[in-house]
Amino acid sequence: MAEKKLRVELLSMTPNALELLYAAFRQCYHAGFVADMWPRLLNGEIPPEKQAGLVSRVLESGHDSPVEHVSFSFAVEGISRACSHQLVRHRLASYSQQSQRYVTESDMEYILPPAIARIPEARERFEAFMQEVGSAYADLRDILVAHGRASKANEDARFVLPQAAETKIVLTMNCRALRHFFHLRCCARAQWEIRALADAMLVICREKLPAIFATAGARCVELGYCPESERFTCGKYPLRKDMA
Amino acid sequence: MAEKKLRVELLSMTPNALELLYAAFRQCYHAGFVADMWPRLLNGEIPPEKQAGLVSRVLESGHDSPVEHVSFSFAVEGISRACSHQLVRHRLASYSQQSQRYVTESDMEYILPPAIARIPEARERFEAFMQEVGSAYADLRDILVAHGRASKANEDARFVLPQAAETKIVLTMNCRALRHFFHLRCCARAQWEIRALADAMLVICREKLPAIFATAGARCVELGYCPESERFTCGKYPLRKDMA
Amino acid sequence: MAEKKLRVELLSMTPNALELLYAAFRQCYHAGFVADMWPRLLNGEIPPEKQAGLVSRVLESGHDSPVEHVSFSFAVEGISRACSHQLVRHRLASYSQQSQRYVTESDMEYILPPAIARIPEARERFEAFMQEVGSAYADLRDILVAHGRASKANEDARFVLPQAAETKIVLTMNCRALRHFFHLRCCARAQWEIRALADAMLVICREKLPAIFATAGARCVELGYCPESERFTCGKYPLRKDMA
Amino acid sequence: MAEKKLRVELLSMTPNALELLYAAFRQCYHAGFVADMWPRLLNGEIPPEKQAGLVSRVLESGHDSPVEHVSFSFAVEGISRACSHQLVRHRLASYSQQSQRYVTESDMEYILPPAIARIPEARERFEAFMQEVGSAYADLRDILVAHGRASKANEDARFVLPQAAETKIVLTMNCRALRHFFHLRCCARAQWEIRALADAMLVICREKLPAIFATAGARCVELGYCPESERFTCGKYPLRKDMA
Numbered sequence: 001m002a003e004k005k006l007r008v009e010l011l012s013m014t015p016n017a018l019e020l021l022y023a024a025f026r027q028c029y030h031a032g033f034v035a036d037m038w039p040r041l042l043n044g045e046i047p048p049e050k051q052a053g054l055v056s057r058v059l060e061s062g063h064d065s066p067v068e069h070v071s072f073s074f075a076v077e078g079i080s081r082a083c084s085h086q087l088v089r090h091r092l093a094s095y096s097q098q099s100q101r102y103v104t105e106s107d108m109e110y111i112l113p114p115a116i117a118r119i120p121e122a123r124e125r126f127e128a129f130m131q132e133v134g135s136a137y138a139d140l141r142d143i144l145v146a147h148g149r150a151s152k153a154n155e156d157a158r159f160v161l162p163q164a165a166e167t168k169i170v171l172t173m174n175c176r177a178l179r180h181f182f183h184l185r186c187c188a189r190a191q192w193e194i195r196a197l198a199d200a201m202l203v204i205c206r207e208k209l210p211a212i213f214a215t216a217g218a219r220c221v222e223l224g225y226c227p228e229s230e231r232f233t234c235g236k237y238p239l240r241k242d243m244a
Numbered sequence: 245m246a247e248k249k250l251r252v253e254l255l256s257m258t259p260n261a262l263e264l265l266y267a268a269f270r271q272c273y274h275a276g277f278v279a280d281m282w283p284r285l286l287n288g289e290i291p292p293e294k295q296a297g298l299v300s301r302v303l304e305s306g307h308d309s310p311v312e313h314v315s316f317s318f319a320v321e322g323i324s325r326a327c328s329h330q331l332v333r334h335r336l337a338s339y340s341q342q343s344q345r346y347v348t349e350s351d352m353e354y355i356l357p358p359a360i361a362r363i364p365e366a367r368e369r370f371e372a373f374m375q376e377v378g379s380a381y382a383d384l385r386d387i388l389v390a391h392g393r394a395s396k397a398n399e400d401a402r403f404v405l406p407q408a409a410e411t412k413i414v415l416t417m418n419c420r421a422l423r424h425f426f427h428l429r430c431c432a433r434a435q436w437e438i439r440a441l442a443d444a445m446l447v448i449c450r451e452k453l454p455a456i457f458a459t460a461g462a463r464c465v466e467l468g469y470c471p472e473s474e475r476f477t478c479g480k481y482p483l484r485k486d487m488a
Numbered sequence: 489m490a491e492k493k494l495r496v497e498l499l500s501m502t503p504n505a506l507e508l509l510y511a512a513f514r515q516c517y518h519a520g521f522v523a524d525m526w527p528r529l530l531n532g533e534i535p536p537e538k539q540a541g542l543v544s545r546v547l548e549s550g551h552d553s554p555v556e557h558v559s560f561s562f563a564v565e566g567i568s569r570a571c572s573h574q575l576v577r578h579r580l581a582s583y584s585q586q587s588q589r590y591v592t593e594s595d596m597e598y599i600l601p602p603a604i605a606r607i608p609e610a611r612e613r614f615e616a617f618m619q620e621v622g623s624a625y626a627d628l629r630d631i632l633v634a635h636g637r638a639s640k641a642n643e644d645a646r647f648v649l650p651q652a653a654e655t656k657i658v659l660t661m662n663c664r665a666l667r668h669f670f671h672l673r674c675c676a677r678a679q680w681e682i683r684a685l686a687d688a689m690l691v692i693c694r695e696k697l698p699a700i701f702a703t704a705g706a707r708c709v710e711l712g713y714c715p716e717s718e719r720f721t722c723g724k725y726p727l728r729k730d731m732a
Numbered sequence: 733m734a735e736k737k738l739r740v741e742l743l744s745m746t747p748n749a750l751e752l753l754y755a756a757f758r759q760c761y762h763a764g765f766v767a768d769m770w771p772r773l774l775n776g777e778i779p780p781e782k783q784a785g786l787v788s789r790v791l792e793s794g795h796d797s798p799v800e801h802v803s804f805s806f807a808v809e810g811i812s813r814a815c816s817h818q819l820v821r822h823r824l825a826s827y828s829q830q831s832q833r834y835v836t837e838s839d840m841e842y843i844l845p846p847a848i849a850r851i852p853e854a855r856e857r858f859e860a861f862m863q864e865v866g867s868a869y870a871d872l873r874d875i876l877v878a879h880g881r882a883s884k885a886n887e888d889a890r891f892v893l894p895q896a897a898e899t900k901i902v903l904t905m906n907c908r909a910l911r912h913f914f915h916l917r918c919c920a921r922a923q924w925e926i927r928a929l930a931d932a933m934l935v936i937c938r939e940k941l942p943a944i945f946a947t948a949g950a951r952c953v954e955l956g957y958c959p960e961s962e963r964f965t966c967g968k969y970p971l972r973k974d975m976a
Contacts, residue, residue: 573813624864
């Protein structure tokens, strides 16, 4: 039972991403066949800056469906089951998550919320409880095994594992889904943990594909105002009703 | 901290469901406009048995997209967060789930796995642990509030809540998604809890729309064989390789 | 070969729609079970205006996923295949469309674009051509039948049918998808035909569920500015860059 | 106005596809983090045959969600609008299609159905009609331009373009969607044109990722029987009711 920190690794992404987006955007308005233009996109005859310019302009005007052609696949560890439960609510994505039914959690790691970590008294209480979790899990597994339930012991014992229990997940999202994910999860209203995950993913996306992600982030960044109500706004952007 | 049992209530479903499915199937092959036929579908001039017959036959031959036009909305309580995490992996559905961030869980209820309930020693250990959870949650909330984190106390303290913690959810699925859900979750390989949920939903669906759900269930029911490997099959149906 | 006009009929919609949306929104933040509150929603103990107020407020702040629980099913006739091709690009929806493979189009009807209808010379040319289509279709079917291709004659002969060819379709969308559809298709940039379809659907949705659709329409209506570029804006709303 | 033949080009696909699928499958059941295993997957320490074996076995048992992590992006030309209308009904995919609203079709190319091509009389009638289409399109554009509708002339004149009109499209599908697409569209019941497209895509997919696509094809290939009714079966596989 030990604390685990967030780690986000990019496993794979669509290659020649900018060229593919440019080709997809262009095919909509172009009389020719983009497969014939493809080599000239790759060899720089059509300069990357020109490609990025078109892609950004069209995206900015709200025509975002072509950015779906490019996907990112991440491996993530060091998130809690509370966080993964929020994450998988984003349905336009693919997930392969570590199963608590098949993996024995005797050495369960956990996520320590920063607000708890900062208060020694809270941290102590939290960490003591995590040890109680370990005991309860081990005891229940032992009892279940002793009663002939070995093959199902994990899946029953795991009912005592906390929301804090660490999980690992491989996830793939296309750029449109990613931008939507950042809209919601880079917002100050998002829980700190999924926000940290979103921020880490955004850093990678921005580095790999700035034409799409330079302007990505919480919705306010794109809208120019905060869509939340007075009660929930973080105050960084004006409320919509306060716009001229 | 008390045990909670599964409860599934149908809140709403598409009205005139059979007629709508019949109309949708018919529109594909019919020269006229089904809106003109609609009154005769509703007043029984085209008898329900005839409608059901067509719908079942087309569905059986694998053309299942028209059954998407009809949806069921359920309210569910008495499932664990372990179960809801599995549930929301079904992406062709809509969910509105009780938030542990906004609802204080001082009187948290929990799901008791039947295998644990049946072993007195296991049950005792489990129930004792649930009381420890209650203490840890209350202690952490108190500490966080005392340190000025009142507004975020729930969302941080909930990290100690177990997978067993009860949750409530409103969910809507169309008939095609429901049939797929039953394929996977009425299977003996599914975890007991989501299987109980699926079974309860299937009972309701069958009663309300037998033309679609009389033949629904685990995949083997539809395939005529078990698609799992030797290691995982429950044995009720022959393996595919053992088919003639 | 005759002209056909748009007709949109609501076949079915989720009953108790406002109550269902209210229940779904409430379940997220409520400690109790909305199934227990359900009778009081239906009998007016919780007044519809109060329900509508909550639903509108939450929707306005951008939390729109709960509105997915309610769906509308329309039967549409009098749209061209050009229009239906645009329509089915909206992927979060279910469609059952009249098949040109299975329905013989000897009496094909067609959609006459208003701009062509307004210019007598254009209209005449268009209508004369539609008669040529009818001859070509009939001739090809006859030849194919004479050569023993009766069962496939429709699907081959239909290659001469125009984009103007009328089609009929049953479609189901949930309220979130509908609002997105209206964002894009009630916009002045949308083609006149799908815009007329969207407008007709919006009239029905507004009447049936004003809490969700009173504020629906093109994106500018919701954003308060036009997201298009200078070149494409219709001028009704200021461009984003011209906002203070 | 000239005939155009199908051409399918692979623009891009997820790199290290087999390794990514293996990593995704493994993460579900593995206690460690697949990002740590990733270098060993790439350098062959875990041999590709072993990876392919696991992936195929899990896929065969019906657990196909992990194959969503890998996508293929194709550029396609030489398909009719009849075919593209069928294609975009596959909703779990991304499309960027050449617009008849923005591209002038004065040199429209068309798809000639093989059954028509094989009958000289039919072919002659078809080709003569395509020239009539060209005249009607040109005449209508001229009239519209003369009446001050230059900017909308394409979108109105295109109503005379036939279903045979050639279109170009960039499309991205993940492996799960591709397998489903092949189930339906490699079937003898599919129209010849989309079947030719599906077959061409399958050839590429098989070459690039045999672990997933060696066994892909029409549903009968996977099921071991034909799910269609007696009336529609092609006879290559036994009907379900004729299975032991």
